[in-house]
Amino acid sequence: MLPADRFETDKWQVMDADVRFKGRRIEHGGTLPISDLSTHVILEDGDLRLQPVRFGLANGSIAGSVHLQGDKKPLQGEANLQARRLKLKALMPNVEMMQKTLGEMNGDVQLRGSGNSVAALLGNSNGNLKLLMNDGLISRNLMEILGLNVGNYLIGQIFGDEEVRVNCAAANIDVTNGVARPQIFAFDTENALINVTGTASFASEQLDLTIDPESKGFRVITLRSPLYVRGTFKSPQAGGEGRAADCPRRGSGGAGNPGDAGRRAAGADLPGGGR
Secondary structure (H helix, E strand, C coil), rough: CCCCCCHHHHHHHCEEEEEEEEEEEEEECCCCCCEEEEEEEEEECCCEEEEHHHHHHHEEEEEEEEECCCCCCEEEEEEEEEEEEEEEEHHCCHHHHHHHHCCCEEEEEECCCCCCCCCHHHHCCCEHHHHHHHEEEHHHHHHHHHCHHHHHHHHHHHHCCCEEEEEEEEEEEEEECCCCEEEEEEEEECCCCEEEEEEEEECCEEEEEEEEEEEECCCCCCCCCCCCEEEEEECCCEECCCCCCCCCCCCCCCHCCCHHHHHHHHHHCCCCCCC
């Protein structure tokens, strides 16, 4: 599923280049349009740098640098990117329910690896991923629109058919030798706190995740047992852990508002991290 097309690094040795490029608007098929692209491309002896690269996306911005050392065998790659203030409704412009939210998404990507394709680079990569989202919405209908059958199942098992407001989602994920493992991956919704643990391997493209919903106060959610997501990136499988469902309980220590703690764990330096 991850792109396995090989970089033709031998051709990078043929010429050197030093190019500064700006583009006001770039559209490609059905993807989100890119605005205000600005980058400095340097190719020297097979060593390729985009430093810096900046562009607008979903009424927010992406900025950072990409370094591909094509003169090394295998290729050595490093990416440092920051996403700021991406608007949820602009990320999903054709989803009616998302037009009701004023939520934003922020994130950081710091990864380095070796290999002659994107799949190979990610398969042994090391680094960290951070994500912070506020004021979102989820529902089975949204998962269906996005074509996420597993998401449809999980949302249905936890919340039923209702539309649920997400106060905050926070993730701080370490990547070691191509295996992503969250320090924290949590969703604070209006009636439940959902924690995600486990691993995702970029090398084998295998998932082994546990989703544990915790009800808030007297509010009743559809399922109180942990769920799992296993299988491959291409064909994930979801189900229950087999633990008997228990009754909602009031004042559970894990069911409080995780907003502040989640934001700190996911990276308080992100814009909006102190909200």
